[in-house]
Structures are given as C-alpha cells and as structure tokens.
Amino acid sequence: MTDIAQPLTTADGKPLKGALLRAQARARRRAFLLVLPLLAFILITFVFPIGQMLYRSVYNEGFTWHEDVTSGDRTPIMTNLATWFEANPPGTEPDEAAFAALAADLVTLRDLKAPGQAGTRINYELSGSRSMFTKAARSAKKLEPPYKEAILELDKDWGNPELWQAMRGASSSYTTNFYLAAIDRERDASGSVTMVPENRQVYVKLFTRTLTLSLLITFLTFILAYPIAHLLATLPLRHSNLLMILVLLPFWTSLLVRTTSWMVLLQSQGVLNDTLVGLGILGDDGRLQLMYNRAGTVISMTHILLPFMVLPLYSVMRMINPSYVRAARSLGATSWTAFRRIYFPQTVPGIGAGALLVFILAVGYYITPALVGGADGQLISNLIAFHMQKSLNWSLAAALAALLLAGVLLLYWLYDRLIGIDNLKLG
Numbered sequence: 107m108t109d110i111a112q113p114l115t116t117a118d119g120k121p122l123k124g125a126l127l128r129a130q131a132r133a134r135r136r137a138f139l140l141v142l143p144l145l146a147f148i149l150i151t152f153v154f155p156i157g158q159m160l161y162r163s164v165y166n167e168g169f170t171w172h173e174d175v176t177s178g179d180r181t182p183i184m185t186n187l188a189t190w191f192e193a194n195p196p197g198t199e200p201d202e203a204a205f206a207a208l209a210a211d212l213v214t215l216r217d218l219k220a221p222g223q224a225g226t227r228i229n230y231e232l233s234g235s236r237s238m239f240t241k242a243a244r245s246a247k248k249l250e251p252p253y254k255e256a257i258l259e260l261d262k263d264w265g266n267p268e269l270w271q272a273m274r275g276a277s278s279s280y281t282t283n284f285y286l287a288a289i290d291r292e293r294d295a296s297g298s299v300t301m302v303p304e305n306r307q308v309y310v311k312l313f314t315r316t317l318t319l320s321l322l323i324t325f326l327t328f329i330l331a332y333p334i335a336h337l338l339a340t341l342p343l344r345h346s347n348l349l350m351i352l353v354l355l356p357f358w359t360s361l362l363v364r365t366t367s368w369m370v371l372l373q374s375q376g377v378l379n380d381t382l383v384g385l386g387i388l389g390d391d392g393r394l395q396l397m398y399n400r401a402g403t404v405i406s407m408t409h410i411l412l413p414f415m416v417l418p419l420y421s422v423m424r425m426i427n428p429s430y431v432r433a434a435r436s437l438g439a440t441s442w443t444a445f446r447r448i449y450f451p452q453t454v455p456g457i458g459a460g461a462l463l464v465f466i467l468a469v470g471y472y473i474t475p476a477l478v479g480g481a482d483g484q485l486i487s488n489l490i491a492f493h494m495q496k497s498l499n500w501s502l503a504a505a506l507a508a509l510l511l512a513g514v515l516l517l518y519w520l521y522d523r524l525i526g527i528d529n530l531k532l533g
Contacts, residue, residue: 167279187273205264232269290307327464330415378396379394415461415464462518489506
C-alpha cells in the first residue's frame, strides 16, 4: 500500500515544497532586479539630494576649516578662539586671552588667505563682519600685546558682544543657528534665543504668505476645475476629447511663455486694462494694478496649476455611474440633494488628489511669483533661490527648504488622519 503521508516530489525526486520555496525566492530576486534601476534613480535624484539638504542646514565649516582649491588639503582655522570658547561659558566677556587667541587665528587666516571665508560665515549672522576680518587679517602680523587694545583700535566693533556670540556659534561646524534664522530668531550675547528686530522679521511672514496664497490658489483651482471636469466626464466622447486637448494644451507650452503672457495681459498698459478703458468701464487714471502684487501671483498661478486639478477630478468623475443620480432623483430627491448626497461624496478622492498636487506645486513655485508678483507677491521659494544663487548662504537656504518640507509633510499627515490616504485617487 502507498503511504498517504509521503511528501509530494518533483519529477527528479526532490521535495515539492522546497522547489516551490526556491521558485518563489527566484521570483523575488527577479522582481528586485527589475525595480533596482528605479530604486537607484529614486535614491540618486530624490533621497540623496534631500539628505544633503538636511545635512547642509545644520553643517557649515566656513569658520572652522579651510580647503585649498588646488591641492584639496584641509586646514583647521580659528582653533585658538574655539579653545577659548570651550573654556568659557556663553555670556563671558572677552578678555585679553580671548583677543590673543583671535590675533593668533587672524595670522593663520592671513597665511591661508582665508579671512574672507571666515568673515563670510559670520556675516550670515551679523552684517558687515566680512570687511572686519579682511581688514584685521591684513594687520595681523603687526599686532602686539595688549591684543585687546590693538584689535579694538583697528575696529571698535570687535568689542560687540553679538559678534562674539556669532563667533561662538560658528566655532562648531554643526549648528542650529540657521534654523533659528529661518524662523526670525537669533541668540543674544548671553546665548538665549530671542526674536530678531522687527525690521529683520522676514521669513515667518513669507512662510505665512506662502501657505495662505497656496491654499487660496488650491481653492480657486477647485472652484474652476470642478465644473470643467464634470463637463468632460458627461459630454459625448467626440466633444470631451476636444475639450481635453484644450485642458492639456498648457502642458505643451513653455511655463515662461505662459507667465510672460500674463504679464502682457495684466500690466497697467496691458490688454485687460486697455480693454476696460476702451469700453468705458474704467477711466484712464483708474487702471487696475494687477502686476507686481499678490493679485497677479494668484491669477497667473491659478491658471498655470488649473490642469493639475482638472485631471484627477476627471479621472474620478468618469468612473461614476450616472444612474446613481438618476435613481436618487426618481426617488424624489432634488437636483441639489442628489448632487450633495450622491455625486459629490464620490468625487472626494479626486478632490483630495488634486488639492494635494496643486498645493505642493504652489508652495514650491518661484519663477511665476518672481516675474509677476514683485516684492509683495514673493513666496518663500523666491528667498530660497536668492540665498542659493545670490547671497550663497546655502545653509540658510537649506534650513528654509527643510522647514517648508516639514510643513508639507505635516499637512500630508493631517490629510491622511482626517480623510485617509487610501481614498486618494489620481486615476
């Protein structure tokens, strides 16, 4: 008799269970190898740059290390001053030993031709510091004791407690001062965190403006896109295809062209104002100011981002069976009740997807606000670009970008908690 408990085997006599496990392992390896190029692409173009940004926001070695551009050799600088800072707590008034350490480090800066580098790092926190370092380094070898009097004779601002606090913070390559600056805070002479003067409070206002305008643009695109998407989903196919081409047409046009077109339309002597004046609706002295302000930013960005709201809504609406609304109306519901109770709830996944997409794009836009918004319509992204390209304060730019990223992730988390990310549909 055959033993019914005998394990099943393959044609070559090997256990079937082991063969299945090996086949599954091979399938997993093949699947991993297939997605490996995509994984590498995401790591190189997304994860690694964000990691570098986060690292740069807390690391700046301009006051601690000097790197020779030709040989690549790295030399520690400002080591004597760093030693004095370690031995004395924050708030300690700089004495003769502190100025002697500063004098020795100025000689090192002169020899390495690096006073501008160290001064630039302090200049990020205290304007005008760079010229003080370059001037003092030129006279460093002529300084004689008492060093405090000699250095103060070069520039009395060397006695400024805020300057010494800035140098204390910069004496370590790792610092949170850039995050403090990004929220309009600074450390005073005692090391305590305080608000910057009112005339320097810029970043919190820009963050608030960015979030406010992004929410407004998201709401306006929703109001405009909902009927468009509904029309696309309910029209006959030959008509909806034509309208879809019009919706997709902006994607085939350069962003710069669309932005400059709005500049032509919205300026004081532009097409819109000339038309209103020609029709007698406005007087020549009452032209609308729609350029270089928030109104211009909102109008142009709403137009540019509108397709990103239409497409997710359309992809959800076309899957809704129209018989649901007809059934509700046949049971006595009004058109408004049928829309509110039956149709609208089924479009919520598309609304969430479009709102997230438009909002995330809006908070990161900087070309359109820079050209159309002027000073009053600038967003935080414009200031990030300024620090990256003009002031070269990359650490502050990274801190601002990190805070913006944290804000977007927080809103994403709130959306997941309130609505559920599983309900989001892009198509």
